Structures are given as structure tokens and as C-alpha cells.
Amino acid sequence: MNVKNLKEISNNIRAEVLKMTTNAKSGHPGGSLSMADILTVLYFDILNHDPKNPRLKQRDIFILSKGHCAPALYAALGLCGYFSKDEFRRLRKLGSVLQGHPDSTKTPGVEVSTGSLGNGLSVGCGIAASSKIDGNVRNIYVLLGDGECDEGQVWEAAMFASHYRLDNLIAIIDLNGYQVDGKTSDIMNIEPLNKKLEAFGWEVFEIDGHDIKSIASTFKIATGSKNGKSKAVIAKTIKGKGVSFMENENKYHGTPLKEDELSLALNELKER
Amino acid sequence: MDYISGRESYGRVLVEIGENEKIVVLDADVSKATKTSYFAKKYPERFFNVGIAEQNLLGVAAGLAVDGKIPVASTFAVFATCKALDQIRNVICKSNLNVKIVATHAGLTVGEDGASHQSVEDISIMRSIPNIVVIIPADGNEAANAIKQAVLNYVGPVYIRLSRFESPILTKEDDEFTIGKAKVIGRGSDLTIVSTGILLANAIKARDCLKQEGVSAALVNLPTIKPIDRDILLGYAKKTKAIITVEENTKIGGLYSAVSEVLSESFPVPIMSISINDKFGMSGSVEDLSKYYSLTEKDIVSKSLELIKLKERIYS
Ligand SMILES: Cc1ncc(C[n+]2csc(CCOP(=O)(O)OP(=O)(O)O)c2C)c(N)n1
Numbered sequence A: 001m002n003v004k005n006l007k008e009i010s011n012n013i014r015a016e017v018l019k020m021t022t023n024a025k026s027g028h029p030g031g032s033l034s035m036a037d038i039l040t041v042l043y044f045d046i047l048n049h050d051p052k053n054p055r056l057k058q059r060d061i062f063i064l065s066k067g068h069c070a071p072a073l074y075a076a077l078g079l080c081g082y083f084s085k086d087e088f089r090r091l092r093k094l095g096s097v098l099q100g101h102p103d104s105t106k107t108p109g110v111e112v113s114t115g116s117l118g119n120g121l122s123v124g125c126g127i128a129a130s131s132k133i134d135g136n137v138r139n140i141y142v143l144l145g146d147g148e149c150d151e152g153q154v155w156e157a158a159m160f161a162s163h164y165r166l167d168n169l170i171a172i173i174d175l176n177g178y179q180v181d182g183k184t185s186d187i188m189n190i191e192p193l194n195k196k197l198e199a200f201g202w203e204v205f206e207i208d209g210h211d212i213k214s215i216a217s218t219f220k221i222a223t224g225s226k227n228g229k230s231k232a233v234i235a236k237t238i239k240g241k242g243v244s245f246m247e248n249e250n251k252y253h254g255t256p257l258k259e260d261e262l263s264l265a266l267n268e269l270k271e272r
Numbered sequence B: 001m002d003y004i005s006g007r008e009s010y011g012r013v014l015v016e017i018g019e020n021e022k023i024v025v026l027d028a029d030v031s032k033a034t035k036t037s038y039f040a041k042k043y044p045e046r047f048f049n050v051g052i053a054e055q056n057l058l059g060v061a062a063g064l065a066v067d068g069k070i071p072v073a074s075t076f077a078v079f080a081t082c083k084a085l086d087q088i089r090n091v092i093c094k095s096n097l098n099v100k101i102v103a104t105h106a107g108l109t110v111g112e113d114g115a116s117h118q119s120v121e122d123i124s125i126m127r128s129i130p131n132i133v134v135i136i137p138a139d140g141n142e143a144a145n146a147i148k149q150a151v152l153n154y155v156g157p158v159y160i161r162l163s164r165f166e167s168p169i170l171t172k173e174d175d176e177f178t179i180g181k182a183k184v185i186g187r188g189s190d191l192t193i194v195s196t197g198i199l200l201a202n203a204i205k206a207r208d209c210l211k212q213e214g215v216s217a218a219l220v221n222l223p224t225i226k227p228i229d230r231d232i233l234l235g236y237a238k239k240t241k242a243i244i245t246v247e248e249n250t251k252i253g254g255l256y257s258a259v260s261e262v263l264s265e266s267f268p269v270p271i272m273s274i275s276i277n278d279k280f281g282m283s284g285s286v287e288d289l290s291k292y293y294s295l296t297e298k299d300i301v302s303k304s305l306e307l308i309k310l311k312e313r314i315y316s
């Protein structure tokens, strides 16, 4: 792992997210930036995958349960080589490979279609259980939003995972503190999240979701211990991370930058 | 012409009727998008944001209704009707609870968000559940009038389907809205266009085009799909002997089905459909999507001409 390299990649992901959402005049940049470092570590250091062979039998699986942050996933997949970067410009346009929310029938590298929040962890459980049946040694990663954890289904899945001892399942919670209507602490309090997950039988890791080194080492520890417990990585993040005027500014949850804001943002990213 | 979205009208009318202290509004973390945020600001003590938890949204609304409140619950149509369907069916409708479900972002006109957010089957789903009234307003004024009726003057479950899209204002602010009654927009003798929801704008344009081609089309706006206005449908079936239905919903189980159900057992005539043909939506601009899914006025015109030919063949 080369931290400097990964940092550069995560900056590129951020820049592509901002460019493609501004060009599409819609989309969700805020939560895409909060998860950019996590995605970078997964796709460029941790996941066993092959962009030239997306159906590789032994591959690790990544599910973006918070599907509205598709632009970050598309940026990562495009930079990995799952499809041409030219597709970025077609985001959200009629007939595009890149739909507003991830669509496994249209985009190479998207394993599971999402967009309706609350579904991803259950599907992850299913894939993890299937892998156990086959004796397939691989890991299943599911990235959830903190607002998304309001959904009851997340907790039904959490119970299933520990009941069936799915230690090949890693849930990552992008704890950026915001959902659509405001701060998660004001809209629907999910804390204490760590204690809830522990009470559900999960092994919990709490990390800084922008510290590339610690993200990577946490995933290595989490996947290394086959102790019958599912792993939850609570990643403390900043919504809009990387662009000063977007950080913790929730209007960028579902509103892209205007052209002049975009050039300011891209300059800032260059200097990071 | 003025434009307003159904959700914007909804937000404003809620504030207007909000002084009625029985009204309690609920939302699932999309109040800024459904516009229940206006009510939340004015009457915070009677507003509940349940977070991203649609099943709980409808369950809590049911409880408020059990205790005599008039709960008005909102989220996007796809999540209200698909995620929380058990709560709507087994808790609200089975006990005939006085819950108003006002769902926004219905139909393909959600646009760029794509298939996961485009509700194209909610009319079919909601219509199939006993006890619930299903209303699809054609514009902002009709939305406001329907909501007032449903909340203040009707007891029982109601589903109101609104859009995100800013559509033209076609009806009058002081038009009377009666649940279960359709409205004749224009008379005609060769065929009848029956439209529900915001596609009425396209239907009106199509009727004008048809007139120029020498075709006399009647136009009926049918906002309440359940209970359906049988009298108007039978009257126009007898008069024009050909019907074309127009809806922003899948062909299966929506307006086309509802009209067919009425006519096939009472006065069968050929019926054709402008609708979504058993497909999911996709990302795109509203304009591109209308063309791709054949929902434009041009599509209504060509389908109408096809229908006239079929009618001539049948009755010749
Ligand atoms: C079931 C469902 N309900 C509502 C929405 C609308 N919605 C899109 S994003 C969002 C907020 C998500 O918040 P969070 O999970 O914290 O994501 P992030 O902050 O990372 O963007 C909501 C309510 C949805 N996509 N799915």
C-alpha cells in the first residue's frame, strides 16, 4: 500500500464526482465525498477483484447500500477500468450506463442495484451465506449511510448476520452526521451505534473515515479474524470532505455545485 | 401559463388547513422534498419526522388515527406504496383507519434519479386494496382542492399521488372537487380521451391537434381512480364508442385496467392505452423520458388515430 498514491486517487474520485454531478445538474455530492477515502482503500488496496473479469468467481463483493452516492462508486469503477471514463459525462442521461442510482443490469462492476435505502445489508447477508455454502473464501463489504440505519431492515439483517455467524460480512457505516432533513442527531438519533451493534452480536471498529492508513489496517484486521462475528466499521467522516465550503454543509446532500463553485472546488482539490 | 408542482401546492395547503388541531403531519426524512417542511415550521408540535423509516411512518400514522387524530403521512410514492405496503394494507385499510397518505415524486417525471425512485406502479397497487380512496390530481389547483376534501371532509384512508415536476396549471383555484367525480374538459363524438394526473396537459394538446385533423375527441379528467365515476365512463362509451386512457403508470392495473373493468361488463367498446408498457423507468430528463416511453401529445394523437381505425373496423 502506498498512502500517497491512494490519497491522490481519492482526490481524483472527488474531482470526478463533482464534475459529473455538475454536468448532470443533479445527484448527491455530499455523501459521495464523505465516503471517497473508504472507497479508494477498498477498490485500490483491499478488494480482490479484476476489472477485466468482473465475474471472477473468488472476487470480493462490494455493495453500495447508500445508492444515492453512486457518483463516487462510478468514479472508482471508472478509474479502476471497469468502463471508459468517457461515460462520466453521460451520468443520469437517457440510455446511460450510469444511472442515477446503481443498476447492476447496466453498469459493469455494480454487483447489486440499490437506491431504496435499507436493502443492502440484507443482500450482503444473502451473498455471505451463499459463499459459506459454497466454501468460497471471500469477503462481502456493505457501505451504509448513518441516516440509512433508521431503516428497520438494517437491524433485521444485523440480527441475521450474527445468528448465522457471517464472519465474511463487513458493514461500513459512513457516519457523516447528516441525512436529508438535517443532522441525524436532530432527525432520528441512532446513537449509541457502537453499543447497538455490539448488542446485536457484531464486532465493532471505530475509525477516522478519512485516515487512509487506518481504514486499510482496520479492513485487514477485520477480515483476518474468522471468529464467527460479523464486523462493523463505524467510520467517522465529514459530509462534503475535501472541499472547504462543502464540509458539513448539508445543502450539498442532493445539490451539485454550480460551474463557478466547481472550479473553486477543483482548485482546492489540486492543492490537497 | 403558470406552472407549479403538486408537492408545492401540497406544502402550501397543509399550512392553510393546519389550524385544525386534529391534523398531525408525518414525514420520513424527505420533508424538504415533499414540502411538509412548511407545516413543520408553522406547527412543530404536530409534526413528526420518523427518519428514514417508511414502515414506521405508516404504522405511527395508524396509531394517531386510532386515537382520533387526522394523520397526513408523506414520503416518495415508491417508498410509501412499496416499502410500507403491509402497514397500508394490514393496519390502515383493513381497519379503515382515517390516514391520509400524500405521496410525492410519483411517475417517470422524477427524471434523473431513475428507476429506483420512479413509481410507475403505485396506482395499480393502491387501487387493488379495499377501503382506500385513490386520487391523482391533474395540477396544483386540483391537488390543493383534493387534499382539502380528503383531509377535512372525508373519513377513511386516502392515497393522493403527487409529482415533483412543475406542471402547467389547468384547473381553477375555486373548482369544486368531489371525491369519485370525473370532469368533462371538452365534448366530442369520435372518441373519448380519459386522463388521470399531470398528463392531462398532453391530453389537452392532443385534443387540439386531433381537432385540426378533423377528429372530434371528448376529454375527461378522472382524478379519482377509486371509487371510479362509472356514469361518466358509461355515458361517453355509449356516445363515442371508443376510449383512450392516459396515465403516467404501468399499463397493468392502473387507469387502463380500471376503465376496462367498468366497460367490459357493462358496455364494451375498444379501449387503448397511453401508459408505461410493463417496464421500469430510467434516468433522463422529463422531456427525453416522455418521448422514450411514448407519453407525449404526439403519441396520444397517433394512438387516437389508430383507435378510430379499430373502431371503424369493429362497427362497419
Ligand atoms: C427507502 C428510502 N427512503 C428515502 C430515500 C430518499 N433519500 C435519499 S438519500 C437520503 C438520506 C440518506 O442519508 P444517509 O444514509 O446518512 O446518507 P449520506 O449522508 O451518506 O448521504 C434519503 C432519505 C431513499 N433513497 N430511500
Ligand SMILES: [Mg+2]
Binding pocket: A031, A145, A146, A147, A174, A175, A176, A177, A178, A179
Ligand atoms: Mg449521513
